[in-house]
Amino acid sequence: MKKQFLLCVFWFCLLIAVPIFGAQAFDATTFTKKCSSCHTIGGGNDVGPDLKDVTKRREKAWMRKFIASPQAVISAGDPVANELLNKFKLKVMPDQEMSDAEFEQLYAFLETGGAGLAAPVTYRKVSEASSYDIQKGAALFNGHLRFQNGGPACFSCHSAGAAGILGGGAFGPNLTRASVTYGDNGLSKVITLIAFPNMTEVFKDKTLTSEEVFAVKSYLFDVDRNTPVVDNSNLKKFFFLGLVGTVMTLVLLDFAFKFRRRKTKRPIY
Numbered sequence: 385m386k387k388q389f390l391l392c393v394f395w396f397c398l399l400i401a402v403p404i405f406g407a408q409a410f411d412a413t414t415f416t417k418k419c420s421s422c423h424t425i426g427g428g429n430d431v432g433p434d435l436k437d438v439t440k441r442r443e444k445a446w447m448r449k450f451i452a453s454p455q456a457v458i459s460a461g462d463p464v465a466n467e468l469l470n471k472f473k474l475k476v477m478p479d480q481e482m483s484d485a486e487f488e489q490l491y492a493f494l495e496t497g498g499a500g501l502a503a504p505v506t507y508r509k510v511s512e513a514s515s516y517d518i519q520k521g522a523a524l525f526n527g528h529l530r531f532q533n534g535g536p537a538c539f540s541c542h543s544a545g546a547a548g549i550l551g552g553g554a555f556g557p558n559l560t561r562a563s564v565t566y567g568d569n570g571l572s573k574v575i576t577l578i579a580f581p582n583m584t585e586v587f588k589d590k591t592l593t594s595e596e597v598f599a600v601k602s603y604l605f606d607v608d609r610n611t612p613v614v615d616n617s618n619l620k621k622f623f624f625l626g627l628v629g630t631v632m633t634l635v636l637l638d639f640a641f642k643f644r645r646r647k648t649k650r651p652i653y
């Protein structure tokens with residue numbers, strides 16, 4: 385009985401302690417973990433805008449709303465959010481769940497200009513790439529050349545450019561326009577950090593060397609340059625045809641399924 389009582393007290397304390405001690409202050413560490421894959425503070429624009437002086441250019445209430453759900457603010461037709469969306473290549477920032485208290489801490493942190501934040505890394509610019517770098521990047525991407533630390537070829541999960549038409553993995557997204565989405569510094573950063581959930585496991589202890597990152601990035605920029613923009617009207621027609629086809633298939637399947645069920649259910653019940 386006494387044991388049970390003690391156990392109860394223990395769980396109760398834990399229940400109270402976790403929210404109190406678990407709720408960390410929003411500091412440089414939190415920012416690095418949650419925001420730095422897309423933002424710098426004073427290091428220039430990345431996937432998202434540089435957040436230096438953001439507390440001066442935006443109202444606090446707007447920021448609270450925006451951070452909680454960028455998509456909602458954009459959909460509501462907010463002009464600032466839509467301008468940002470266009471400027472940052474139609475990449476929508478993911479919702480960031482946080483309490484009011486956490487937001488206050490974040491706001492204070494942004495006001496300090498990112499106190500305690502490590503200096504943002506600047507990677508080699510793609511403009512320095514030679515045709516050798518691009519070729520090396522292509523060979524690495526397509527698996528003709530092995531990564532030094534044994535990571536798998538990108539091609540096994542991704543396609544890019546013309547290579548995509550001939551094959552390439554479909555597990556990951558097509559990377560033809562990855563350079564447009566992430567930008568020069570951003571693309572190096574994402575390939576270096578490999579922060580995508582489905583990639584972290586296979587690249588564990590097999591990160592790319594900085595030269596390999598540079599080569600692959602240079603190749604992806606080259607792919608974007610050499611892949612003509614697809615005529616959208618055709619794409620839409622194609623999409624529409626696909627949609628009609630899918631709906632018809634579903635209707636047919638539904639029909640077939642109904643028929644089948646009647647046959648199998650009766651004898652069972």
Ligand code: HEC
Nearest residue numbers: 418419422431432433442454468469472475476477478480
């Ligand atoms: C996956 C990338 C990504 C992550 C992660 C991310 N953001 Fe963003 N953020 C963006 C993009 C892109 C924009 C530009 C608006 C848009 O397109 O949605 C943006 C815009 C913003 C803005 C408005 C900037 C301005 O100039 O008005 C703020 C503030 C902001 N983000 C804060 C944060 C904070 C704080 C975090 C971490 C808790 C975070 N973001 C995480 C991509 C990201």
Ligand code: HEC
Nearest residue numbers: 536537538540541555556557562575580581582583586600
């Ligand atoms: C095991 C399969 C796999 C391999 C190998 C792989 N990726 Fe990925 N990658 C993914 C998946 C899946 C995603 C989508 C995000 C997620 O689910 O994690 C992704 C996302 C990405 C993105 C973001 C794309 C976007 O549209 O936002 C980039 C850039 C990327 N990978 C680059 C690479 C590069 C460069 C290599 C080779 C060094 C590589 N990946 C190797 C599976 C892989």
